[in-house]
Amino acid sequence: MKVTEKKFVADFKKKIAEMYTADYTDVSVDQLYQALAAVVHSYFVGNQQETRKKYKKEDRKQVYYFSIEFLPGRFLDLNILNLGLSAVVKEGLAKLGLSYQKIKEAEPEPGLGNGGLGRLGSDFLDSAAAQGIALQGNGIRYKYGLFDQRFVNGYQVEIPDDWLRSGDQWGSRRENRACLVRFGGNVWLQPDSLGRLRANYENTQDVMAVPYDYGITGYQNGVANRMRLWSAELPNQKDKIYTIAQKEEINQITEILYPDDSNWEGQLLRLKQEYFFVSAGVQSIIRAYRHLHQSLSQLPEKIAIHINDTHPAVAVPELMRVLMDDEFLSWDHAWNITQKVMSYTNHTLMSEALETWPEEMFAQTLPRIYQIIQEIDRRFRAEMIPLYGNELTATVAPLGDGNVRMAYLAVIGSHSVNGVAKVHTELLEDSVLGPLYKMFPERFNNKTNGINLKRWLQVANPELAGLLDETIGTGWQHHPDELQKFMVAVNDQKVLSRMGAIRHEKKKQLAAFIESDLGIKVDTHAIFDVQIKRLHAYKRQLLHAMYIIDEYLQLKSGKKLAVPRVHIFGAKAAPSYHYAKQIIKLLNTLAETINNDPDIGDQLKVVFLPNYDVSLAEKIIPAADVSEQISLAGKEASGTSNMKLMANGAVTLATMDGANIEIADAVRQDNIVTFGLSVAEAENYQNYRASDIYASDPVIHRILDTLVDGTFANCQTEGQAIFDSLVKYNDQYLLLADYQSYKAGQARIDSLYLDRNSWYNIAAINVSQSGKFSSDYTIERYAEEIWQVKIEQSAQ
Numbered sequence: 141m142k143v144t145e146k147k148f149v150a151d152f153k154k155k156i157a158e159m160y161t162a163d164y165t166d167v168s169v170d171q172l173y174q175a176l177a178a179v180v181h182s183y184f185v186g187n188q189q190e191t192r193k194k195y196k197k198e199d200r201k202q203v204y205y206f207s208i209e210f211l212p213g214r215f216l217d218l219n220i221l222n223l224g225l226s227a228v229v230k231e232g233l234a235k236l237g238l239s240y241q242k243i244k245e246a247e248p249e250p251g252l253g254n255g256g257l258g259r260l261g262s263d264f265l266d267s268a269a270a271q272g273i274a275l276q277g278n279g280i281r282y283k284y285g286l287f288d289q290r291f292v293n294g295y296q297v298e299i300p301d302d303w304l305r306s307g308d309q310w311g312s313r314r315e316n317r318a319c320l321v322r323f324g325g326n327v328w329l330q331p332d333s334l335g336r337l338r339a340n341y342e343n344t345q346d347v348m349a350v351p352y353d354y355g356i357t358g359y360q361n362g363v364a365n366r367m368r369l370w371s372a373e374l375p376n377q378k379d380k381i382y383t384i385a386q387k388e389e390i391n392q393i394t395e396i397l398y399p400d401d402s403n404w405e406g407q408l409l410r411l412k413q414e415y416f417f418v419s420a421g422v423q424s425i426i427r428a429y430r431h432l433h434q435s436l437s438q439l440p441e442k443i444a445i446h447i448n449d450t451h452p453a454v455a456v457p458e459l460m461r462v463l464m465d466d467e468f469l470s471w472d473h474a475w476n477i478t479q480k481v482m483s484y485t486n487h488t489l490m491s492e493a494l495e496t497w498p499e500e501m502f503a504q505t506l507p508r509i510y511q512i513i514q515e516i517d518r519r520f521r522a523e524m525i526p527l528y529g530n531e532l533t534a535t536v537a538p539l540g541d542g543n544v545r546m547a548y549l550a551v552i553g554s555h556s557v558n559g560v561a562k563v564h565t566e567l568l569e570d571s572v573l574g575p576l577y578k579m580f581p582e583r584f585n586n587k588t589n590g591i592n593l594k595r596w597l598q599v600a601n602p603e604l605a606g607l608l609d610e611t612i613g614t615g616w617q618h619h620p621d622e623l624q625k626f627m628v629a630v631n632d633q634k635v636l637s638r639m640g641a642i643r644h645e646k647k648k649q650l651a652a653f654i655e656s657d658l659g660i661k662v663d664t665h666a667i668f669d670v671q672i673k674r675l676h677a678y679k680r681q682l683l684h685a686m687y688i689i690d691e692y693l694q695l696k697s698g699k700k701l702a703v704p705r706v707h708i709f710g711a712k713a714a715p716s717y718h719y720a721k722q723i724i725k726l727l728n729t730l731a732e733t734i735n736n737d738p739d740i741g742d743q744l745k746v747v748f749l750p751n752y753d754v755s756l757a758e759k760i761i762p763a764a765d766v767s768e769q770i771s772l773a774g775k776e777a778s779g780t781s782n783m784k785l786m787a788n789g790a791v792t793l794a795t796m797d798g799a800n801i802e803i804a805d806a807v808r809q810d811n812i813v814t815f816g817l818s819v820a821e822a823e824n825y826q827n828y829r830a831s832d833i834y835a836s837d838p839v840i841h842r843i844l845d846t847l848v849d850g851t852f853a854n855c856q857t858e859g860q861a862i863f864d865s866l867v868k869y870n871d872q873y874l875l876l877a878d879y880q881s882y883k884a885g886q887a888r889i890d891s892l893y894l895d896r897n898s899w900y901n902i903a904a905i906n907v908s909q910s911g912k913f914s915s916d917y918t919i920e921r922y923a924e925e926i927w928q929v930k931i932e933q934s935a936q
């Protein structure tokens with residue numbers, strides 16, 4: 141269907157009349173957004189139906205990507221880009237005297253993820269659609285997403301994120317596809333009249349899982365896949381009466397996203413969330429498969445289920461349950477199928493984040509699943525103990541220390557296990573999953589994360605995308621490797637100066653946003669030094685803060701900075717993560733003091749933008765000069781904001797951690813600033829005494845003293861706690877060990893920036909080398925090497 145500007149304007153006006161019985165001049169911006177979303181949605185429902193029909197007709201193998209988090213960002217902008225309607229919509233609205241920019245800001249962002257994990261899931265859905273891969277997301281439709289963050293007196297305050305308050309413009313409720321999910325009660329096996337073992341249940345809590353489908357559009361290829369999110373509701377069983385309390389209990393299951401991506405809390409509810417969306421997903425997959433196929437033996441040729449981090453690992457015993465209890469397969473047959481269907485991505489090296497459940501809680505909540513895990517555990521031990529001995533086997537068996545251990549269960553039940561950056565996969569094999577690597581080396585592989593350049597370049601930075609189109613043609617949009625061609629920009633004054641002008645324009649746009657949001661005026665000629673990510677001790681926002689204090693002390697002593705700086709932060713802390721919140725308070729206090737100190741002026745500014753999310757990231761990233769990726773080596777599995785920032789021309793200031801190592805390989809040493817301990821050095825950093833460094837290094841000494849000597853007022857408690865974490869409790873993440881090397885890296889940034897031409901050269905090289913981090917390629921590697929599914933860029 142060709143949508144002309146004329147058609148669009150007519151559709152839009154008609155939609156407003158239908159929805160509000162009013163004219164477009166007589167509705168609010170929110171209403172304009174809702175109508176615009178409805179019109180854009182109507183332009184791809186046909187694609188959704190066609191795509192489904194086509195997959196069915198070809199009997200394509202389908203991938204189901206299970207993830208407890210998705211962080212899609214706003215839908216409107218990306219859908220308009222993917223449908224090729226950017227000009228039509230913008231100009232059509234302009235003809236009506238309406239601003240697209242203003243209307244799109246009215247879209248509430250679905251915050252159904254905490255950070256990198258959920259964002260990766262969404263980038264993968266987008267890229268799979270772009271590559272014509274039959275992949276569907278399976279997750280939870282949380283009523284409240286990740287909290288909105290405000291600052292009150294510099295402290296983080298969490299506000300509920302009521303993203304559905306004005307309806308759901310992109311999701312379709314598919315009540316006829318609902319499934320029943322069972323919790324608790326008693327279960328026993330009993331032969332039926334044919335002699336087959338049947339699972340019988342009593343006193344269970346039954347929950348109805350209702351799917352909402354969200355269309356995921358491919359990039360100008362007519363494909364629309366789907367993300368299916370499940371909502372928990374009362375079952376409509378006529379013979380049963382529910383109390384209000386029971387209803388509340390059921391609705392609670394999909395009420396909120398847990399605001400912590402590394403530790404579980406609200407334990408029982410979280411476990412229920414996991415089983416809820418997994419069971420509904422598995423049941424609906426088998427039901428769909430059953431419509432088209434006779435024998436379950438072909439299941440692995442038609443279906444792949446991917447377990448994104450451990451939260452959906454219960455998919456392994458759930459598929460076993462369905463295959464045995466509902467489909468009457470033998471254990472061996474079911475196990476053989478399950479292993480071929482399942483694959484698993486590990487996302488963390490932090491051992492405290494490896495998910496486990498107390499066996500007792502698990503057995504009470506999911507009695508049948510627990511029985512199946514016991515049997516998986518028994519068979520695993522029986523097979524491995526003769527080969528590897530009791531001790532090694534016991535360290536990685538699914539049950540141990542009174543816990544169900546989800547990562548081990550996922551590895552044992554899958555045919556593929558991958559890490560998310562080269563160094564991360566190596567560390568998994570060497571340490572966290574070492575014994576399992578020894579047992580199943582052929583299962584392990586690496587898939588370095590990627591990012592969707594459609595969102596992070598074309599949507600976020602249309603100006604730079606336009607320059608790329610003009611300089612190297614539009615081929616890079618479909619084949620991101622062609623960004624390599626932008627190496628022609630190196631030493632080409634004309635292209636470089638246009639790039640410089642665009643970069644400056646994006647900095648001006650961000651400066652205007654900062655002023656309107658926080659009332660802080662920043663100098664757009666200063667270095668915009670950006671650190672945006674979840675607030676976590678290992679990510680070391682505090683190291684960055686130490687450098688800011690260092691600069692402040694220099695300025696107070698009458699020295700000048702080589703180049704003025706604007707330090708820009710965006711970060712949410714988990715509400716229960718006390719230390720992270722103290723660092724937020726410190727950063728806000730630094731900002732308050734420094735920004736209002738008349739001695740400092742434009743030399744130094746600190747900007748902490750509240751409520752970091754995808755929409756805010758899209759504003760900050762194109763304006764960044766420096767990308768801070770400064771985690772302690774060995775702690776960040778991959779990182780993806782490092783990739784987003786390089787693709788927009790920021791220079792990375794990085795430790796050799798996660799995907800930073802691969803970025804350094806891609807751009808080569810001259811075009812990245814690296815510093816600090818290596819993974820091996822950090823691991824073997826024995827006899828570390830932070831207090832010795834504090835005592836012997838006068839610069840560090842002076843910086844840390846400001847935390848406790850009243851330099852920064854109203855931050856005494858936090859300053860003392862942070863000081864103690866470094867000096868008294870020996871600085872777990874080795875900030876003091878890395879500080880001087882980090883400071884030298886910052887000095888190198890200054891000297892590079894002073895030669896503006898070579899700076900833009902470096903920026904251009906970063907842009908041109910970012911193609912290999914496109915999630916279009918990452919998802920192709922998953923498709924070919926893990927799922928064995930077809931890749932077909934165009935579905936038409």
Ligand SMILES: *Cc1c(COP(=O)(O)O)cnc(C)c1O
Nearest residue numbers: 255256673753754757779780781
């Ligand atoms: C990309 C992204 C992240 C992940 O950032 P890292 O620096 O890789 O941890 C987190 N949150 C949002 C909103 C993002 O867009």
